[in-house]
Amino acid sequence: MSFLEILYFIVPITISYAAPLIFTAIGGVFSERSGVVNIGLEGLMVMGAFIGILFNLFYADTFGAWTPWLALLVAMIVSGIFSIMHAVASITFRADQVVSGVAINMLGIAIALFSVKLIYGKGQTDFIQHSIPRFNVPILHEIPFIGPLFFKGIYGSSILAIGLAFLAWFIIYKTPFGLRLRSVGEHPMAADTMGINVTKIRYIAVIISGGLAGIGGAIYSQTMTNDFSHATINGQGFMALAAMIFGKWHPIGAMGAALFFGFAQALAISSSSISFMENVPSVYLYILPYALTILALAGFIGRANAPKASGQPYIKGNR
Amino acid sequence: MSNRFVNILVPIISIILGLLVGAIVMLLSGYDPVAGYIALWNGIFGNMYSIGETIRQISPYILAGLAVAFAFRTGLFNIGVEGQLIVGWFAAAYVGMAFELPKLIHLPLALLAAALAGALWGLVPGILKATLHVHEVIVTIMMNYIALHTVNALIKAVSDGGYKTGKIHPTASLRSDFLSNLTDFSTLHYGIFVALAMVAVMWFILEKTKTGFELKSVGFNDHASQYAGMNVKKNIILSMVVSGAFAGLGGAMEALGTFGNMVTRSAFTGIGFDGIAVALLGANTPLGVIFGASLFGSLKYGAGNMPNEAGVPIEIVSIVIALIIFFVASGYIIRVLLSKMKKKKEAK
Numbered sequence: 001m002s003f004l005e006i007l008y009f010i011v012p013i014t015i016s017y018a019a020p021l022i023f024t025a026i027g028g029v030f031s032e033r034s035g036v037v038n039i040g041l042e043g044l045m046v047m048g049a050f051i052g053i054l055f056n057l058f059y060a061d062t063f064g065a066w067t068p069w070l071a072l073l074v075a076m077i078v079s080g081i082f083s084i085m086h087a088v089a090s091i092t093f094r095a096d097q098v099v100s101g102v103a104i105n106m107l108g109i110a111i112a113l114f115s116v117k118l119i120y121g122k123g124q125t126d127f128i129q130h131s132i133p134r135f136n137v138p139i140l141h142e143i144p145f146i147g148p149l150f151f152k153g154i155y156g157s158s159i160l161a162i163g164l165a166f167l168a169w170f171i172i173y174k175t176p177f178g179l180r181l182r183s184v185g186e187h188p189m190a191a192d193t194m195g196i197n198v199t200k201i202r203y204i205a206v207i208i209s210g211g212l213a214g215i216g217g218a219i220y221s222q223t224m225t226n227d228f229s230h231a232t233i234n235g236q237g238f239m240a241l242a243a244m245i246f247g248k249w250h251p252i253g254a255m256g257a258a259l260f261f262g263f264a265q266a267l268a269i270s271s272s273s274i275s276f277m278e279n280v281p282s283v284y285l286y287i288l289p290y291a292l293t294i295l296a297l298a299g300f301i302g303r304a305n306a307p308k309a310s311g312q313p314y315i316k317g318n319r
Numbered sequence: 320m321s322n323r324f325v326n327i328l329v330p331i332i333s334i335i336l337g338l339l340v341g342a343i344v345m346l347l348s349g350y351d352p353v354a355g356y357i358a359l360w361n362g363i364f365g366n367m368y369s370i371g372e373t374i375r376q377i378s379p380y381i382l383a384g385l386a387v388a389f390a391f392r393t394g395l396f397n398i399g400v401e402g403q404l405i406v407g408w409f410a411a412a413y414v415g416m417a418f419e420l421p422k423l424i425h426l427p428l429a430l431l432a433a434a435l436a437g438a439l440w441g442l443v444p445g446i447l448k449a450t451l452h453v454h455e456v457i458v459t460i461m462m463n464y465i466a467l468h469t470v471n472a473l474i475k476a477v478s479d480g481g482y483k484t485g486k487i488h489p490t491a492s493l494r495s496d497f498l499s500n501l502t503d504f505s506t507l508h509y510g511i512f513v514a515l516a517m518v519a520v521m522w523f524i525l526e527k528t529k530t531g532f533e534l535k536s537v538g539f540n541d542h543a544s545q546y547a548g549m550n551v552k553k554n555i556i557l558s559m560v561v562s563g564a565f566a567g568l569g570g571a572m573e574a575l576g577t578f579g580n581m582v583t584r585s586a587f588t589g590i591g592f593d594g595i596a597v598a599l600l601g602a603n604t605p606l607g608v609i610f611g612a613s614l615f616g617s618l619k620y621g622a623g624n625m626p627n628e629a630g631v632p633i634e635i636v637s638i639v640i641a642l643i644i645f646f647v648a649s650g651y652i653i654r655v656l657l658s659k660m661k662k663k664k665e666a667k
Contacts, residue, residue: 039398039456085645095648097587098396098456102595103645110637117632118348234586238460245457283472294443297453306454 011149015158018255018262020045020220021170022161024240025247025254026168027212032249033172034205035185035309039101040086042237043108044210047082048075048259050112052218053228054126057132067130068222071156075218082108083210084203091202094313113230124229127263132222133156157219163254164212172251181205188291188314198314216240242293249307261289309310324648329653330600333646334614341639345631354629359636362624363617369624371502374511375577377616379404381514382569383519383594384612386437386562388603390455393558394527394538399444399459401568401591402466403437405584411574412581413477415487425490430513430571437567438560440466449552455559463587472591483582493576508576515609517565522605523571524561525586534558563614566591593619596644615640 024041030036038044047119055071063070089100116125137151137159168212172178183191184201192198217233225232243261268285327465342352363373383400397403411433418425436630444458474484493508494585501507525531537554545551569590574581593615600614622636646653 037456039460089645089649093649093652095645095651096425098398099595099599099644099648102398102592103648104643106592106641106644110634110641114344114348114632114634114638117634119626231585235464238464241457242461280470283468287465290464294447294453294458296460297457298447298451299453 003036008148010263012015012153013266013270014259014262015150016155016223018259019155019158019161019223020216020236021240021258021261022255023216023219024167024213024237025243025258026164026276027209027252028214028244029168029172029247029251030205030212031140031209032244032310033185033307034181034202035188035307035312035314036087036090036202036206037097037101037311038083038086038206038209039098039241040083040104040108040237041101041209041213041234041241042233043078043101044083044213045220045237045240046108046112046233047212047299048079048217049221049225049233050115050204050217050228051075051078051127051214053125053221053226054115055145056130056185056222057095057126060128065130065133065138068128068132069156071222072215074219075214077098077214079217080207080211083206086210087206090313091096091199091206094315097311097313109230109233112228116228125227127227128222131226132219136314152249155219155223157223162255163217165251168251182307184314185309188309192314192316202314213237213240239289242289245306246289246293246296248296248305260292264288278293325654325657326602329650330602330647330655332653333650336646337639337643339407339436340642341635344638345635350631351629355635357626357632358625358628358631359618359621360630362621365624366503367501368503368505369620371465371498371505371507373617373620374502375507376620377507377612378508378510378514378576379569379572379590380593380597380612380616380619381511381608382572383590384597384601384608385517385605386566386569386591387594387598388601388605388608389521389525389565390441390558390562391437391598391603392538393534393554394541395443395445395448395555395558395562396456397444397459397559397562397566398456398595399462399563399591400569400594401587401589402459402463403440403563403566404474404570404588404591405463405466405470405568406440407433407437408474409484409570409581410567410626411491411571412484412487412579413473415491415575415579416485416580417477418491419488420490422490425488426493426575429487429491429570429575432562433567433571433574435567437563437565437570439563441559441563441566442556443562445556448559449555463591467584469634470581474583484578484580487575489550491575492579493572498614506577508572510572510576513568514572517568518605518609521565521608525605530554538560566594569594570577593640596640599644599647 020069024045028038028041053072055074056067085098086104089095090097093303099169132155134153141147141151180196180201184198188198221228221232239261243257244254246257264285268282338657345352367526386400387397414429414432444455445460447453448455478484494512495509498507533549533554537551541551597611597615600611617638622633623629626633
């Protein structure tokens with residue numbers, strides 16, 4: 001393959017791998033910016049992936065081509081509700097947020113697989129007929145070079161993901177809600193003194209993160225696997241968590257990191273068909289995102305600082 | 320109610336609540352919860368064979384639980400037990416397969432290799448935490464994935480492109496004809512004694528040595544420990560290393576006892592994550608870990624009987640375990656409710 005052909009091949013795969021990560025990582029940004037660590041992103045993604053496929057299978061006849069999009073919406077709602085569990089535990093019940101997140105991860109996959117066996121009597125669902133379609137962006141796909149790279153055969157969900165990153169940036173940095181969100185995560189007592197309802201903001205943030213992770217999971221299952229089984233979501237949630245940290249708790253940064261991780265995954269699965277990559281063992285590409293995240297945290301790639309109050313429950317009157 | 324009593328009551332209430340919600344889930348899904356739990360009971364205690372298998376399952380759970388608990392006593396959250404266990408599994412399987420030595424040397428060597436591999440995997444987050452204050456939770460999660468992919472590549476390398484390592488030599492095996500015959504030919508092996516010995520080791524380190532005192536002290540308050548002249552950095556690294564070594568031994572249970580080799584994995588074993596549940600339920604004490612591991616190991620093994628005998632999907636037990644963790648973690652609210660009940664009683 002020529003270099004250009006490789007690019008035309010790799011870039012679209014990169015973007016489609018990155019889209020679910022972008023959604024989930026930005027969900028993580030919301031939650032952590034409010035001061036609630038959300039290790040449970042993986043479990044929330046599993047729930048989204050499962051609900052997305054389930055809705056798609058049950059209502060494909062009713063809604064036709066609209067099914068996958070409605071499935072995203074339903075997955076968002078269900079995962080949002082599921083994340084309330086994490087919110088109640090870590091905000092109201094003052095549970096250790098990491099432990100509660102671990103419980104969410106275990107619970108997500110357990111509930112999903114239990115339901116799959118209950119409904120289908122086997123370990124995986126049927127395949128969906130209406131997956132998220134690829135399409136060519138009108139006019140733009142005819143631009144030489146850039147057209148085939150970014151605008152040909154692209155998933156609509158990928159465009160949504162990029163749009164979401166900028167929307168999230170606007171919400172977090174340019175609106176009163178965003179200011180409150182950040183202040184609650186940095187110094188909840190000061191925020192409380194200024195009349196901000198810390199508990200309410202944190203609940204909203206966790207539910208947003210659940211909803212976005214749900215969409216991320218449903219995008220993954222409806223573009224990549226087209227069914228649901230125990231291995232559908234296999235570490236994507238943790239990779240999104242890594243993207244959030246690598247992106248330094250910033251929506252645009254998280255998007256950039258997710259795109260980069262998507263690129264690493266795309267390289268890993270297609271390295272055997274690229275001449276100059278043949279001799280690079282794919283294991284290096286598989287571990288690249290995780291190794292880079294550790295380096296980023298260690299400060300080798302610019303210091304990454306978590307929101308100050310992240311991980312601590314806010315107890316009124318405590319100093 | 321004394322504090323000690325409440326500390327024991329919270330996990331017990333959590334277990335009951337977990338099983339109760341599990342029963343409700345079964346009921347709502349159209350299964351018979353009584354039949355389901357009877358099948359679970361039979362899966363654990365039904366006959367000598369299942370008792371043997373249950374104890375076999377408990378051994379790695381004890382070690383995974385010890386790993387989480389040990390780090391926790393120094394104030395560290397080691398989510399990386401899963402990865403440390405996987406590298407330990409591979410190291411033990413490799414040493415067991417590649418060398419030919421008398422049993423007296425080979426078996427300890429294989430166990431040591433597993434412990435060292437796990438310790439190495441714990442060393443990285445330990446150093447990063449101690450020197451650069453990088454949060455160990457994220458680093459250990461990342462190390463889990465690095466372990467998974469690295470070990471898969473190593474298995475491929477040592478088996479000439481295959482997907483599993485060769486069988487270990489009998490001289491490195493933990494298998495025991497005596498224990499196996501005793502339990503109707505189950506795969507019960509000597510690993511349980513290794514695990515129990517490590518429980519004693521952890522108790523000894525924490526309660527009877529100066530190092531243990533320092534480790535716990537750092538866990539309570541690292542600034543105060545620093546001020547008292549303890550080397551906080553050294554203690555943090557040491558804690559992660561010992562924790563990783565326990566986890567690595569957990570992997571050795573699978574390599575030298577249960578399976579005798581290692582197959583490439585597409586996903587985690589789950590033992591490391593269940594170790595968090597074990598430690599949490601056992602309040603991070605050595606004896607508590609035995610209790611927690613017995614409960615979760617039994618539940619996990621006994622669950623295998625539920626689809627056959629009662630038609631209930633095996634995942635119900637994972638739901639119950641997750642709920643128990645959830646309730647134990649939310650212990651604050653249980654404590655509040657308990658103290659309210661107590662006040663009401665006193666008012667009467």
